Amino acid sequence: MAPKVLISDELSDAAVQIFRDRGIEVDFQPKLGKDKEKLAEIIGNYDGLAIRSATKVTEKLLENATNLKVIGRAGIGVDNVDIPAASQKGIIVMNTPFGNSITTAEHAIAMMMAVARQIPEASASTHAGKWEKSRFMGVELTGKTLGVIGAGNIGSIVCDRAKGLKMKVVAYDPFLSEDRALQIGVEKVELDELLARADFITLHVPLTDATRNILSAEAIAKTKAGVRIINCARGGLVDEAALAAAIKSGHVAGAAFDVFEVEPATDSPLFNLPNVVCTPHLGASTSEAQENVALQVAEQISDYLLTGAVTNALNMPSVTAEEAKVMGPWIKLSGHLGNFIGQMTDEPIVGINILFDGVASKMNLKALNSAVIAGIMRKFNPDTNLVSAPVIAKERGIKISTTQQDATGTYEGYIKVTVTTETRERSVAGTVFSDGKPRFIQIKGINVDAEIGADMIYTTNKDVPGVIGTLGGVLGENGVNIANFTLGRAAEGGEAIAILYVDSRPSEEVLDKVRATGKFGQVKPMHFDVN
Numbered sequence: 001m002a003p004k005v006l007i008s009d010e011l012s013d014a015a016v017q018i019f020r021d022r023g024i025e026v027d028f029q030p031k032l033g034k035d036k037e038k039l040a041e042i043i044g045n046y047d048g049l050a051i052r053s054a055t056k057v058t059e060k061l062l063e064n065a066t067n068l069k070v071i072g073r074a075g076i077g078v079d080n081v082d083i084p085a086a087s088q089k090g091i092i093v094m095n096t097p098f099g100n101s102i103t104t105a106e107h108a109i110a111m112m113m114a115v116a117r118q119i120p121e122a123s124a125s126t127h128a129g130k131w132e133k134s135r136f137m138g139v140e141l142t143g144k145t146l147g148v149i150g151a152g153n154i155g156s157i158v159c160d161r162a163k164g165l166k167m168k169v170v171a172y173d174p175f176l177s178e179d180r181a182l183q184i185g186v187e188k189v190e191l192d193e194l195l196a197r198a199d200f201i202t203l204h205v206p207l208t209d210a211t212r213n214i215l216s217a218e219a220i221a222k223t224k225a226g227v228r229i230i231n232c233a234r235g236g237l238v239d240e241a242a243l244a245a246a247i248k249s250g251h252v253a254g255a256a257f258d259v260f261e262v263e264p265a266t267d268s269p270l271f272n273l274p275n276v277v278c279t280p281h282l283g284a285s286t287s288e289a290q291e292n293v294a295l296q297v298a299e300q301i302s303d304y305l306l307t308g309a310v311t312n313a314l315n316m317p318s319v320t321a322e323e324a325k326v327m328g329p330w331i332k333l334s335g336h337l338g339n340f341i342g343q344m345t346d347e348p349i350v351g352i353n354i355l356f357d358g359v360a361s362k363m364n365l366k367a368l369n370s371a372v373i374a375g376i377m378r379k380f381n382p383d384t385n386l387v388s389a390p391v392i393a394k395e396r397g398i399k400i401s402t403t404q405q406d407a408t409g410t411y412e413g414y415i416k417v418t419v420t421t422e423t424r425e426r427s428v429a430g431t432v433f434s435d436g437k438p439r440f441i442q443i444k445g446i447n448v449d450a451e452i453g454a455d456m457i458y459t460t461n462k463d464v465p466g467v468i469g470t471l472g473g474v475l476g477e478n479g480v481n482i483a484n485f486t487l488g489r490a491a492e493g494g495e496a497i498a499i500l501y502v503d504s505r506p507s508e509e510v511l512d513k514v515r516a517t518g519k520f521g522q523v524k525p526m527h528f529d530v531n
């Protein structure tokens with residue numbers, strides 16, 4: 001029987017044609033994504049689901065998706081898909097990471113021009129038969145400073161176009177190396193400097209814990225008077241209420257928003273304010289981009305359903321079915337090692353070395369490499385997939401090297417990841433035990449044996465008596481149960497580390513109590529996707 005695919009959002013007809021040409025039964029119901037109940041009723045009939053952003057693939061919806069094998073997002077952001085829930089059900093989630101980047105960058109530039117010259121309001125006034133020439137005084141872009149927050153795929157295209165408009169471009173992106181900044185011709189600055197210098201600020205970061213409210217009331221207060229703010233990335237990056245207040249006070253001269261905290265946005269503090277340009281998440285809406293992403297997603301879904309080939313997946317690297325059986329736990333381990341390093345690193349990475357030892361060195365290294373790199377890069381964008389991660393890392397000028405060896409040692413095989421930043425080097429190694437469970441076995445050259453859990457705490461301290469008791473005591477008093485506690489030290493009395501697997505995510509308040517004991521260097525909460 002031919003596989004069946006449901007398209008539940010507005011997608012170019014090109015996708016329907018591809019599915020038909022490939023012998024796949026396709027049901028094109030572009031409005032269904034907005035009808036949760038109806039979607040839940042029929043989702044069980046399909047092997048594949050092709051979506052944009054209107055369809056919300058929740059854990060609840062997936063409970064009904066009894067035949068679903070693949071979800072394809074025609075676009076970049078997969079924040080509308082519960083990926084851990086999909087992974088748990090063995091459903092592959094794919095995106096199309098580059099197909100709409102140029103179009104979205106162009107939308108940001110269009111929004112910047114619209115807000116600089118008040119084009120929407122001037123147009124509405126002219127349509128109304130008024131001729132308010134003196135009401136609409138604009139500002140020139142030439143010579144102005146554009147502050148770009150997030151200089152990835154889209155942000156770097158925006159930088160390029162803005163330089164063509166003779167603007168000065170400064171960028172804040174903790175993952176941008178000096179080399180890459182030089183290559184794209186921007187000045188790399190810290191956020192506060194960007195806020196103080198920019199005449200226009202445009203955001204091109206994913207929505208993560210670190211970027212949520214990156215333009216908070218406090219940050220907006222640090223901006224230059226008369227600044228104009230453009231958001232074509234994700235709602236939630238800017239505190240809309242704080243921005244509305246700053247526009248009303250006259251500190252911010254205008255804003256152009258394509259994305260909102262709640263979408264579809266039927267109400268927002270920004271609506272109906274003077275010189276605020278709004279569009280309904282149109283960043284990717286050009287015929288060219290929609291054709292690109294529709295064709296790509298239809299080919300990817302068809303390939304997977306017909307041949308098992310995996311492309312641009314967020315939750316599985318490209319491996320054959322045979323390899324997947326043996327490599328499954330090693331792929332998980334690789335992701336955890338990358339994730340560990342990503343969570344430890346807050347500065348630009350210039351090099352990554354991945355050492356494969358013993359059995360690991362004889363596997364499909366491309367898949368393991370991708371999983372490590374994606375684990376690292378997801379710190380900076382959770383939408384990074386296993387295929388795009390190495391490409392993006394290379395584009396950012398990160399030098400990736402691998403080492404293979406077959407040394408005799410304690411383990412049948414292990415993987416060690418060493419990351420070099422502009423100021424230091426960090427490493428973590430892990431292996432897979434015979435129970436199929438990945439373990440961390442070395443951190444910063446110190447041997448450990450740490451089971452990997454969803455929530456962990458990493459600490460550093462001096463190897464002196466009483467430290468472990470203090471840590472256990474504070475956590476215990478605050479209801480944090482320790483499932484596994486691993487210690488290691490460089491030498492007696494020297495640097496020591498502890499890595500704890502805890503049953504619940506500790507609050508910052510509890511971690512602050514640990515820090516307040518004064519016995520620890522670092523106290524870092526960590527999170528791993530163990531599904």
Ligand SMILES: NC(=O)C1=CN([C@@H]2O[C@H](COP(=O)(O)OP(=O)(O)OC[C@H]3O[C@@H](n4cnc5c(N)ncnc54)[C@H](O)[C@@H]3O)[C@@H](O)[C@H]2O)C=CC1
Nearest residue numbers: 077150151152153154173175205206232233283284380381
């Ligand atoms: N409006 C629309 O229709 C569209 C919106 N988007 C959104 O645009 C955003 C950017 O997409 P891409 O450029 O493809 O992603 P990308 O992953 O290529 O770039 C994101 C950049 O943000 C940087 N970053 C991460 N955390 C940061 C932080 N705390 N501070 C500053 N920089 C940080 C990363 O290092 C990276 O360089 C995403 O949220 C995406 O979903 C994408 C397409 C269409």
Ligand SMILES: O=C(O)CCC(=O)C(=O)O
Nearest residue numbers: 052053074075076077284
């Ligand atoms: O599909 C769309 O219109 C939205 C695109 C988008 O936001 C993305 O690709 O992240």
